Amino acid sequence: MDTLRSHDDDNSELLQSYPLLPGEKLLSVTHHETRVYHEKPSSVQQLLRLTQSNHVGDIGFAGPALASLAMSPDTAISAEASEHLHLYETVFGRDSLRIASDLIDTYPELARSTLLALTKLQGVTYDTSREEEPGRIVHEVREDKDPRAKQLTAERGWHWPYYGSVDATPDFIRTLTAYTLSQPENSTFLAKHYTDQSGKERTVNDALDAALTWIAHRRSQNPEGLIEFKSALPHGIENQVWKDSWDAYHHSDGTLANHEQGIASLEVQVATYDAFLDAADLYDRLIDNDVRATALRVQAGELKQAIFEHFWTDEKGGYFVLGTDRDSKGALRQLKVRTSNMGHVLNSHLLEGDDAEIVQKRTAVVAHMLSPELWCKAGIRTLASDEVRFRPGAYHNGSVWIWDTHYIAKGLRRHGYTDASSRIDANLIDIANTTGLFPEYVRGEQDKIVLNQDTIILWDELANRKNVVEQPPQEVQAWTVAAIFDSKHPARKQE
Numbered sequence: 001m002d003t004l005r006s007h008d009d010d011n012s013e014l015l016q017s018y019p020l021l022p023g024e025k026l027l028s029v030t031h032h033e034t035r036v037y038h039e040k041p042s043s044v045q046q047l048l049r050l051t052q053s054n055h056v057g058d059i060g061f062a063g064p065a066l067a068s069l070a071m072s073p074d075t076a077i078s079a080e081a082s083e084h085l086h087l088y089e090t091v092f093g094r095d096s097l098r099i100a101s102d103l104i105d106t107y108p109e110l111a112r113s114t115l116l117a118l119t120k121l122q123g124v125t126y127d128t129s130r131e132e133e134p135g136r137i138v139h140e141v142r143e144d145k146d147p148r149a150k151q152l153t154a155e156r157g158w159h160w161p162y163y164g165s166v167d168a169t170p171d172f173i174r175t176l177t178a179y180t181l182s183q184p185e186n187s188t189f190l191a192k193h194y195t196d197q198s199g200k201e202r203t204v205n206d207a208l209d210a211a212l213t214w215i216a217h218r219r220s221q222n223p224e225g226l227i228e229f230k231s232a233l234p235h236g237i238e239n240q241v242w243k244d245s246w247d248a249y250h251h252s253d254g255t256l257a258n259h260e261q262g263i264a265s266l267e268v269q270v271a272t273y274d275a276f277l278d279a280a281d282l283y284d285r286l287i288d289n290d291v292r293a294t295a296l297r298v299q300a301g302e303l304k305q306a307i308f309e310h311f312w313t314d315e316k317g318g319y320f321v322l323g324t325d326r327d328s329k330g331a332l333r334q335l336k337v338r339t340s341n342m343g344h345v346l347n348s349h350l351l352e353g354d355d356a357e358i359v360q361k362r363t364a365v366v367a368h369m370l371s372p373e374l375w376c377k378a379g380i381r382t383l384a385s386d387e388v389r390f391r392p393g394a395y396h397n398g399s400v401w402i403w404d405t406h407y408i409a410k411g412l413r414r415h416g417y418t419d420a421s422s423r424i425d426a427n428l429i430d431i432a433n434t435t436g437l438f439p440e441y442v443r444g445e446q447d448k449i450v451l452n453q454d455t456i457i458l459w460d461e462l463a464n465r466k467n468v469v470e471q472p473p474q475e476v477q478a479w480t481v482a483a484i485f486d487s488k489h490p491a492r493k494q495e
Contacts, residue, residue, distance in 0.1 A: 019391060021254055023461040030455040032081055032472050037071060037436035043485040046438055047103075050478045051110065060103075060110030064096035064117050065482075071437055071475040085475060087148065091141040093118055093168035094242060095479050097175045098403060102482040104178055106489075111179040116194060118172060119207040121161055123214075124198045128232045129159040135214030137172045139165035139237075156235040164237040165244075166218070166229045167268050169211050173275035176208055177282045187286045205287070212279060215272060216299070224332060225306050226324070227272055228262030241265045242404075243341070243382065247389065247460075247467060248396040249323060252336045254388035256463060261326035267344040269307050276300035277349050304350060308361075310334070318364040320345060338384040340404050343369045346411025362415060369408060370420060372446070379405030379427055381444040392444040393452045393470040399441040402428050406483035425487035438480040440473035 020026065044056060050065040051058075067088040077085075096118070100111040123136035131139075140162045142149035152158045180186050190205040219225045229240035238246045238259050249257035249265070257263050280296035283289045311320050313336055320342040322335040342365055345351055351362040368374060373384040378400040383390050390398045406428055413421035427449075432438055434449045443450050456470040 018456065020458070021388070024467075025459045025461070027457045027459050027466065028455075029457075032453055032455065033077075034451065034453055035071070035077070035475070039436070041071075041432050041436055041438060043432070043438070043481050043488075046476050046481045047107075047485070050099075050476070050481065060107045060113055062113070064091045064114040065099045065110070065478045066090060067092045067095045067478050068440065068474040069476045069478075081472075084472070088474060088477075090146075090148075091117070093121075093138045093141075094165055094171060097137075097168065097171040098479045099482040101171075101175050101178060102403075102406075102479070102486045104175075104182065106485075108179065108182060111175055112189065115172070115176055115179060115204070116192070118168075119202075119204060120194050120196060122196065122207055122210060123163055124196050124200075127159070129157070130161065131163045131232050131236055133163065133214060133217075135169070135210035135212075135217075136163050137165075137168040137211065139163055139168060139240075157233055158236070164231060164233075165240045166227055167241050167265075167271060169214055170227075170268065170271040170275040173208065173211050173215075174271065174278050176204070176211075177275075177278040180282060181285065190286065208279065208282075212275075212296075215275070219299075219303075222262070222264075224264075224310060225302055226264040226310070227268050228264045229268075230259065230262045239263070239265075241268055243339075243396040245395045245397075246465075247463075247469075248382075249325070249335060250337065250389055251333075252388065257323070257325040257335055258327065260328075261330060263323055263325045264310075265323040265341065266307075266311050266320050267341045269303060269311065270345050270348045270350055273300050273303045273307065273350055274348050276303065307350065308357075312361065317367065318361065319368050320361075320365065337387045337389075338368055338374065340374065340380045340382050340401070340408060343374075343380055343404075343408035343411060347407055347414055348411070351415070366412065366415070366417060369412070375424075376400065376444055376446050377427060378431060378442045378444065378449050379424060380408050382441075383444075385444070385446075390444075391469065393454075393456075395441070395469070395471070398444045399452075400444050401441045402431060402439070402477075403479035403483045406487055409487070428484055428487045432480075432484050438476045438484060440477040440480065442473070 047059055049069055051060060052062050053059045069089060070085040096114045100114040104111045118137055121138045123132040123134050126133055138161045142160045144160055149160050180189050192204050193201055196202050218227050222228055231237060237244050239249050247256060249263055276296045277300050280293040283293040310324055313321055313334060319338055322337050322339045322341055324332050324334055326332055345365060351358050369380060373386050374381050382399055382401060383397045392398045405424060409421045409424040431442055431449055435451060439451060443452060452470050452472050454470060458467045458469050460467050
């Protein structure tokens with residue numbers, strides 16, 4: 001049973017137990033009884049459910065994985081809690097690509113079917129109501145008649161499918177190149193035909209070209225050559241990246257990033273840098289287009305320089321900031337907070353090599369990732385514990401996301417930090433065993449693994465809006481399942 005406690009019911013207790021920032025007021029706390037599962041959770045069993053497969057040998061053939069599922073049929077929980085556990089039972093471009101990448105060695109057919117599904121949904125025109133653009137990879141896939149789609153259309157004006165992300169497109173390129181180069185016979189995949197949304201017949205190679213063109217167009221519109229996001233809709237997703245909660249992008253004093261101007265996120269630039277190099281390799285090895293490969297490597301070099309110039313700060317021993325925003329006059333500003341996003345550079349080409357500057361940056365990033373402010377028992381916190389907006393149960397401002405931590409662990413292993421990587425992987429497996437779930441995220445507590453049990457709603461006077469700052473996680477998040485499955489096989493080829 002869920003119980004509601006208002007702010008006025010026990011003002012002193014709630015204020016003591018929950019940190020409030022200037023301008024915040026506690027509106028309500030709804031407590032949710034934890035559903036207990038006594039059986040050891042099986043990642044393979046959940047993959048079968050998420051990919052709608054009947055047998056292990058069928059995983060990947062039916063299409064992309066759903067983003068999440070409830071662990072079991074809803075019993076003895078409120079209608080509101082039941083609705084919460086079914087929010088993401090659909091395909092998300094970013095999620096499906098991450099899952100396909102983590103499982104590409106074991107279930108390559110999942111990467112193939114995911115890529116084909118996303119090529120068919122790739123943007124072909126400019127449609128502001130869906131934030132569709134030619135070459136852009138879809139964010140959220142729903143039919144107009146879907147109840148959740150109807151709700152989002154009524155409340156936020158989204159039309160379907162919805163394209164409000166900037167990271168799915170470089171991730172599409174990276175997954176496409178990884179799959180195509182994984183086995184020699186997969187080279188024929190580039191010539192495979194499909195019909196796009198406009199009814200035109202295209203090849204997978206056309207989809208690759210369109211995705212690269214979308215990135216080039218985005219960069220050409222940016223003075224610094226970065227990939228920025230700014231929703232074209234009044235109520236579109238403010239932060240069009242994986243940390244998409246509206247308060248995730250902020251400055252060191254807690255002030256929110258300026259969403260009236262473009263915002264660039266670190267990990268998107270890094271993923272785009274990798275996409276350029278991976279695609280160049282593909283053009284060299286399979287498409288025999290040296291001119292295109294050289295051009296892509298030039299673009300990668302330009303972006304690398306921009307990342308070092310705009311996303312690095314020498315403060316606190318040197319680190320990569322969360323991202324950049326702009327002031328009212330359009331001048332670029334760093335979002336100087338330490339986050340898990342920084343750890344993504346480790347699982348990238350960006351910090352490879354023995355150049356003194358590279359070694360210095362790599363060493364500093366590793367030190368931050370393994371610091372007590374970011375590394376806790378569950379994994380790597382989304383936001384360092386000494387930052388103003390840190391709360392251990394906040395959605396993207398202090399919690400630990402399993403896929404995110406696993407991605408960082410792969411980066412640590414990539415650079416020879418095998419002991420730390422193995423310890424982190426063991427912690428992730430312990431999360432599933434401790435909770436009996438494959439949760440979306442866990443609290444970023446220092447020395448224990450625990451889930452949010454409350455929905456905490458604040459009123460932010462400065463932003464003039466409600467903030468659901470904490471809520472229970474989804475019970476079976478697909479990229480959590482994939483990450484934990486992959487954590488059990490640390491010798492796998494790294495990205």
